[in-house]
Amino acid sequence: MKKYNFNAGPSMLPREVIENTAKQILDFNGSGLSLAEISHRAKDFQPVVDEAEALIKELLNVPEGYSVLFLGGGASLEFCMIPFNFLIKKAAYLNTxxxxxxxxxxxxxxxxxxxxASSADANYTFIPKDWSCPADADYLHITSNNTIYGTEIRKDLDVNVPMISDMSSDILSRPVDVSKYDCIYAGAQKNLSMAxxxxxxxxxxxxxKAPREIPTMLDYRTHVDKGSMFNTPPVVPIYTALENLRWIKKKGGVEAMDRRANERAEIVYSEIERNKLFKGTVKEEDRSVMNICFVMNDEYKELEKPFLDYAxxxxxxxxxxxxxxxGFRASCYNAQTIEGVNALVKCMKDFEAQN
Known part of the structure; x- marks a missing residue:
């Protein structure tokens, strides 16, 4: 039986990305050594980092004066590194x-x-509107896509201060005006690479600019100066990211990813609205195209476990x-296919017919 991967992260990767990575794990560039055992300072690995950096800059149209880093620690470490490096006196945060x-x-x-602003009182079922950002804030921090709750800011905001964004679950899924941001960061395990x-x-x-001493490993300047090579980087995930970036470019870039994302989301959300068993969980104008959340309608609550088992x-x-x-969450990152979402929709229709 074919499996359709809707995991929220670590999540689905294109099959060719997995296969190409697997080949290099067995024998990296004909060296006789595995990608998993080579030195990060091997002459064959630096081109991997260089090409991955160049592709991110190309695909997102990154302006001059920006650096691209590949670090460990996940987005959770960046929660600390961001204020360490960018917060001078005051920072603004949108709580979504x-x-x-x-x-x-x-x-x-x-x-x-x-x-x-915050939508916590409504269990984060919408993106707050009609708020203002202090003009003296060093930056505004946003989380562009909310994996748990299924809301998304899919267009760059217009605010009066620089922005910093956690784009862990929607990076490279749409065009972004990078010039509006002092920093964009993303754990790669949802939309770009393995964990x-x-x-x-x-x-x-x-x-x-920050008025504090910053430990060496937490100072972004350390990693900019060394091109992500200050300490041993995660070699295999960086290579997988490179393969995925090549795949995105081959498929038409972030513009194509944006079209694919909206097409997939339209298929699933249309079925949620049509099907008498299900309902969405967030306001329509704020619905994520990456993480589609839905639950059973109140009168069919007892069917939640049976539907999960059936699916x-x-x-x-x-x-x-x-x-x-x-309820349920269908994560539809870049690698998700129309076949996959159609298979999910068929499950929803067939289960409705049976009940």
Whole structure:
């Protein structure tokens, strides 16, 4: 039986990316050594980093004056590194979910933090509107896609201060005006690579301004100066990211990824709206195209477990919703296929017919 991967992360990768990585793990560039055992300072590996960096800059149209880093620690480490390096006096945070809240918590160790708006009282079922950002904030931090709750900011905001964004679950899924951001960061395990590497895009002239001593490993300047090679980088995840970046370019770039994302989302959301068993969990205008969350309608609550079991029996993997929301979550990152979402929709229709 064919499996369809809807995991929220680590998540689906294109099959050719997995196969090409597997080949290099067996024998990297004909060296007789595995990619998993080579030195990160081997002459054959530096071109991997260089090409991956160049592709990110090309695909996202990154302006001059920005660096691209490949670091360990996940986005959660960046919650600390961001204020360490960028917070001078005051930072503004938009609270749209668990990860935004965690980022805000870390920033409070380094200076004044202003929560410009929050949808916590409504269990993060919408993106707050009609808020203002303090003009004297060093930056506004946003989480562009909320994996747990299924909301997304899919267009760059227009604000009066530089932005910093956690794009862990929607990076490279749409065009972005990088010039509006001092920093973009993303744990790669949702939309770019396997777990183990974090991609950071940062504006060089904003570094070194913070009024504090920064430990060497937590100072972005350390990694910019050494081209992500200050310490041993996650070699295999970086190579997988390179293969995925090549795949995105071959498929038409972020513009094509944007079209694919909207097409997939339209198929699933249309079925949620049509099917009498299900309902969405967030306001329509804020619905994520990456993480589609839905639950049983109240009168069919008792069918939640039977539907989950039925979907699993039909090859659907990872569609159980996060405990904060319940129900179901279909994560449709760049690698998700139309075949996959159609298979999920067929499950929903067939289960409705049976009940």
């Amino acid at each position: 979910g668990v990860w935004a809240k965690k980022a805000m918590k870390e920033a409070k160790f380094f200076g004044e933090v202003v929560e410009v 183990g590497v974090t991609v950071i895009i940062l504006k060089n002239d904003k570094l070194g 699993i029996s039909k090859g659907m993997v990872g569609i159980k919703g996060h405990r904060s929301v319940g």
